[in-house]
Amino acid sequence: MVRKMGVYAVLAYVIYGLFFYWYLFYFADSSLPFExxxxxxxxxxxxxxxxxxxxxxxxxxxxxxxxLSTPFxxxxxxxxxxxxFSKAFKSWAESSSKYKLLQTAIYLIWLSxxxxxxxxxxxxxxxxxxxxxNISTQTFPSWMKEELIDFWINYGTLMxxxxxxxxxxxxxxxxxxxxxxxxxxxxxxxMMFLQPIVIDPLYNDFYPLKNKxxxxxxxxxxxxxxxxxxxxxxxNMAEKTNSMNAYVNGIGxxxxxxxxxxxxxxxxxxxxxxxxxxxxxxxxxKHIYIGIAIxxxxxxxxxxxxxxxxxxxxxxxxxxLKIPDVKDIRSLPLFFMILSMLMFTVSPFSNLISRYExxxxxRYAINMTQNPDVAITSFQELTRSGLSQVNPPLLVKIFRxxxxxxLERISSLExxxxxxxxKDK
Numbered sequence: 001m002v003r004k005m006g007v008y009a010v011l012a013y014v015i016y017g018l019f020f021y022w023y024l025f026y027f028a029d030s031s032l033p034f035e036x037x038x039x040x041x042x043x044x045x046x047x048x049x050x051x052x053x054x055x056x057x058x059x060x061x062x063x064x065x066x067x068l069s070t071p072f073x074x075x076x077x078x079x080x081x082x083x084x085f086s087k088a089f090k091s092w093a094e095s096s097s098k099y100k101l102l103q104t105a106i107y108l109i110w111l112s113x114x115x116x117x118x119x120x121x122x123x124x125x126x127x128x129x130x131x132x133x134n135i136s137t138q139t140f141p142s143w144m145k146e147e148l149i150d151f152w153i154n155y156g157t158l159m160x161x162x163x164x165x166x167x168x169x170x171x172x173x174x175x176x177x178x179x180x181x182x183x184x185x186x187x188x189x190x191m192m193f194l195q196p197i198v199i200d201p202l203y204n205d206f207y208p209l210k211n212k213x214x215x216x217x218x219x220x221x222x223x224x225x226x227x228x229x230x231x232x233x234x235x236n237m238a239e240k241t242n243s244m245n246a247y248v249n250g251i252g253x254x255x256x257x258x259x260x261x262x263x264x265x266x267x268x269x270x271x272x273x274x275x276x277x278x279x280x281x282x283x284x285x286k287h288i289y290i291g292i293a294i295x296x297x298x299x300x301x302x303x304x305x306x307x308x309x310x311x312x313x314x315x316x317x318x319x320x321l322k323i324p325d326v327k328d329i330r331s332l333p334l335f336f337m338i339l340s341m342l343m344f345t346v347s348p349f350s351n352l353i354s355r356y357e358x359x360x361x362x363r364y365a366i367n368m369t370q371n372p373d374v375a376i377t378s379f380q381e382l383t384r385s386g387l388s389q390v391n392p393p394l395l396v397k398i399f400r401x402x403x404x405x406x407l408e409r410i411s412s413l414e415x416x417x418x419x420x421x422x423k424d425k
Contacts, residue, residue, distance in 0.1 A: 005082055005317075005320060006079060006082050006083070009075055009078050009079065009082075010075065013071055013072070013075050016067075016071055017067075017068055020063075020064060020067040020068070021064060023393070023395065024060050024063055024064050024067075024393065024396075025060055025064075028393030028394070028395070028396070029393070030056065030059075030389050030390075030391050030392055030393055031391070032390065032391055032407070033391075036391075036407060036411060039410075039411065039414060040376050040380070040410055040413075040414055041390060041406065041407050041410035041411045041414065042390075043055070043383070043390050046380040046383070046384070047383070047384060051384060051387075054133060054387055055383075055387045055388065055389060056389070057133075058129070058133045058135070058387040059387065059388070059389040059392065059396075061129055062126070062129065063392075063393075063396050063400065065122065065125060065126050065129070066399075066400055067399070068122065069119070069122050069126075070340065070344050071344075072118075072119070072122060073115075073119065073336075073337075073340055074337050074340060074341060076114075076115060076118045076119070077115075077333040077334070077336050077337035077340075078333075078337060080111070080114065080333045081321040081322060081323065081330075081333050081334060082320065082321060082322075084322050085114065086111070086322065086323075086330045086331075086332070086333050087322045087330055089106075089107045089110040089111055089330075090103075090107055090328075090329055090330050092106065092107075092110060093105075093106035093107040093110070101163060103329075104159075104162060104163050104166070104329060105159060107329055107332075108155060108158050108159060108162060109155065111332065111333065112151065112154065112155050112158065116147075116151050120147070123147065127143050130241075133387055134242060135241060135242055135243055135386065135387060136240065136241050136242075137238070137239060137240060137241060137242060138239070138240040138241065142239070142240065146203055149202050149203060153199065153202075160187075161187075162329075162332065164180070164183065165180050165335075166327065166329060166332075168180055169326060169327040170327050173326075173327070176307070177303040177304050177306065177307040178300075178303075178304075180303055181296075181299060181300045181303050184296070184299060185296060188292060188295070188296065189251065189292070192250065192251045192288075192292065193250065193251055195249060195250060196249055196250035196255075196256045196258075197250075200249075204235045204236060204237065205235065205236050206233045206234070206235050206256075206258070207233065207234055208232070208233060208234070209232040209233065209234045209259065209264075210234060211264065213269075214232075214264075214269050214272065215232045217269065217273055218232045218257065218272075218273065218276050219232065221273065221276060221277055221280055221368065222257065222280060224368075225280045225281075225283065225284045225368075226284075227248075227255070227257075227280060227283050227284070232257045232258075232259060232276075233256050233257065233258045233259070234258075234259055234260075234261055234264065235258055235259070235260055235261065236261055237260040237261055237262050238261050238262050238265065241260075241262060242262060242385055243262065243385050243386040244260055244262045244263040244266060244267065244381070244382055244385050244386070245260045245262075245263060246258065246259045246260065246263050246272070246275050246276060246279055247279055248279045248280065248282055248283050248288075249288070251288060251289070255283065257276065257279065257280075259272070259276075262385070263275065266381060266385060267378060267381060268374075270369075270371060270374045271374055271375075271377060271378040271381070273369060274365050274366070274369045274371065274374055274375045274378050275365075275378055277364065277365035277368040277369050278361045278362060278364070278365035279361070280364075280365075280368075281360065281361035281364035281365060282357070282361055284364070285357070285360060285361075285364070287357045287361070290357070291354075291357075294350065294353060298346055298350065302339060302342045302343070302346070305338075305342055306335060306338045306339055306342065309338050310326050310331065310334055310335060310338060311326055313334060313338075314326050314331065314334070321334065344399075347399055348398045348399060350402075351398065351399070351400070351401060351402050354402040354403070355401065355402065355403060355404050358402070358403045358404055359404055359408075359412075362375075362404070362409055362412065362413070363412075366413060366416055370420075372413045372414070372416050372417035372420065373417065375413050376410055376413050376414065376417075379406055379409050379410050379413070380410070382406075383406050388406060389405075389406075390405065390406045390407050390410075391405060391406075391407045392405055
């Protein structure tokens with residue numbers, strides 16, 4: 001039975017992978033609808049033939065890697081359970097220490113290490129692909145350093161969360177999911193507060209914007225939007241990537257306006273001001289807090305469903321999965337697998353909300369700057385630097401895109417430009 005379940009799981013993953021390969025490379029059509037051909041959203045108007053070809057190639061492979069990586073995580077956790085590795089991790093932990101907390105730490109280091117090794121090849125393929133297409137400029141040692149930072153941050157986070165969850169499971173078999181959710185609220189807010197000043201600097205160096213004239217203009221926009229920002233931060237990303245980005249993150253007094261140096265190097269001041277006006281909207285309309293509220297609501301539903309599905313799975317397949325009880329630490333891979341599946345399932349909904357907020361931010365920015373031509377060229381340059389598809393396939397948009405497609409963004413700006421010209425007449 002165990003061998004059959006393993007074979008079926010691997011077979012299902014292979015069929016799933018083949019489907020998305022066929023969908024992305026043979027079925028999906030990313031060509032521009034006829035009515036947009038010749039417009040400023042048409043890649044032919046701002047990309048040369050080679051750039052367009054590279055964009056299509058890169059996007060297809062990158063999208064395939066995305067669709068392969070998350071279900072691979074499910075397969076990994078399923079096989080860890082099926083072939084008794086989770087049971088072995090617990091045995092090693094118990095034989096190494098008599099203290100429960102230390103046993104949990106040892107179990108987690110083994111599970112985290114195996115997960116890291118299993119997923120590293122896909123991560124490296126993604127990194128190598130970005131280098132091949134000149135998106136990434138990051139050296140292997142630098143990339144590996146960030147992978148290890150990720151590992152230890154994730155491990156440290158799990159060392160806080162997992163002991164609490166399994167303690168709650170033992171204390172309240174039927175309500176642990178709700179108490180875990182209640183505790184996640186202050187923890188999520190605390191992590192959001194720490195992100196800009198503790199976690200982000202582990203990866204990159206942040207310093208006040210060197211271009212003081214541009215900083216003054218950005219702070220004037222921020223002041224107009226009543227954002228209490230005293231400095232704009234610049235981050236050194238040029239040694240890692242050729243793509244561009246800017247964002248406002250953090251909550252409360254730790255809120256930061258951040259610009260990648262690649263954005264500063266590749267865009268004009270007017271284009272940067274449009275992008276910053278877009279980011280400022282997220283602060284003004286409290287999109288960060290709305291995002292936290294939606295995340296907490298979805299996590300409540302997710303934890304409840306995880307509780308129900310875990311109980312069903314252990315009752316039905318506990319013997320095959322080597323899980324005697326949900327409260328046993330051996331059930332942790334099942335917990336991770338179910339939670340990951342639920343997050344993937346709900347991603348189209350969360351992406352839809354995000355695209356709505358990003359659309360509002362685009363409108364806010366264009367109303368603030370009143371320069372549609374600059375806005376359009378900004379998006380064209382973002383497309384070129386990131387080799388982004390202007391009109392991605394439907395499933396890619398649904399599952400991957402937290403922003404509107406470039407077709408949607410540029411065409412809406414063209415409509416604004418047309419209305420502006422009509423008004424001027």
